[in-house]
Amino acid sequence: GNSVTQMEGPVTLSEEAFLTINCTYTATGYPSLFWYVQYPGEGLQLLLKATKADDKGSNKGFEATYRKETTSFHLEKGSVQVSDSAVYFCALNTGANSKLTFGKGITLSVRP
Amino acid sequence: NAGVTQTPKFQVLKTGQSMTLQCAQDMNHEYMSWYRQDPGMGLRLIHYSVGAGITDQGEVPNGYNVSRSTTEDFPLRLLSAAPSQTSVYFCASRTGSNNSPLHFGNGTRLTVT
Numbered sequence: 001g002n003s004v005t006q007m008e009g010p011v012t013l014s015e016e017a018f019l020t021i022n023c024t025y026t027a028t029g030y031p032s033l034f035w036y037v038q039y040p041g042e043g044l045q046l047l048l049k050a051t052k053a054d055d056k057g058s059n060k061g062f063e064a065t066y067r068k069e070t071t072s073f074h075l076e077k078g079s080v081q082v083s084d085s086a087v088y089f090c091a092l093n094t095g096a097n098s099k100l101t102f103g104k105g106i107t108l109s110v111r112p
Numbered sequence: 113n114a115g116v117t118q119t120p121k122f123q124v125l126k127t128g129q130s131m132t133l134q135c136a137q138d139m140n141h142e143y144m145s146w147y148r149q150d151p152g153m154g155l156r157l158i159h160y161s162v163g164a165g166i167t168d169q170g171e172v173p174n175g176y177n178v179s180r181s182t183t184e185d186f187p188l189r190l191l192s193a194a195p196s197q198t199s200v201y202f203c204a205s206r207t208g209s210n211n212s213p214l215h216f217g218n219g220t221r222l223t224v225t
Binding site: 032034036041042043044045046049051089093099100102103104105 | 116145152153154155157160170202204211213214215216217218219
C-alpha cells in the first residue's frame with residue numbers, strides 16, 4: 001500500500017536559517033505529491049505540489065522536487081521567518097478517486 | 113467564496129451521547145472526506161465520498177456514520193460517543209482529479225468526557 005514517511009520532529013530554527021524537511025514515499029503507480037501546512041488553530045492548506053518526476057513545486061519561498069529515483073519530496077526554504085512556524089505534512093495521491101495518504105507531520109518553530 | 117465550512121468549532125459530549133458534525137462546501141467538489149487528527153498520529157481518514165449517494169470507509173470508520181445526499185453536504189455522525197473519539201475533526205473536499213489538492217475546513221475540536 002501507499003505510505004509517506006516524514007523526518008521526526010519537532011524542529012526549532014532561528015530566523016533566516018535554512019530549512020530542510022525530509023519526506024520519502026512508497027506508492028503503486030505514479031503518485032502526485034503535496035506539501036500541506038497547518039497554522040495554529042486552522043485547517044490544513046496546500047503549500048505546493050508536483051505531479052510528475054523531476055517537477056519542482058514552489059510557493060512562498062518553499063520548494064520541493066519530485067525525485068522518482070529516491071522516492072523523495074523534501075521541502076526546503078532558504079531563509080525561514082517566524083511566520084513559517086506551523087505543522088508541515090507531506091502527502092501523496094495515486095488516482096482520481098483514491099484517498100490522500102499523509103505523513104505524520106512535523107512541527108516547525110522559528111525563533112526571532 | 114466560503115470554501116469548506118465546518119460546524120461547530122468546539123463540542124463537549126458525555127460518553128454515550130450522539131451528535132452530528134456538519135460539513136458543507138460551495139465549490140461543487142465531487143470528493144469529500146473526514147479526517148481525525150491526534151497528536152503523534154497525523155491525519156487518519158474516517159470516511160469519504162466520491163459523489164452524492166456514494167460513501168466508503170477509510171482507515172478508522174468504527175463508531176462513525178456518514179451520508180451524502182447532496183454534493184454540498186457531508187455530515188459525520190457519532191453514534192455513541194466514547195473518550196477515544198476525543199480529537200480534532202477535519203472535513204476536506206476536492207475535485208475528482210488526482211492532481212487536485214484537498215481543501216480543508218477549520219476543524220471541530222471534540223472532547224468526550
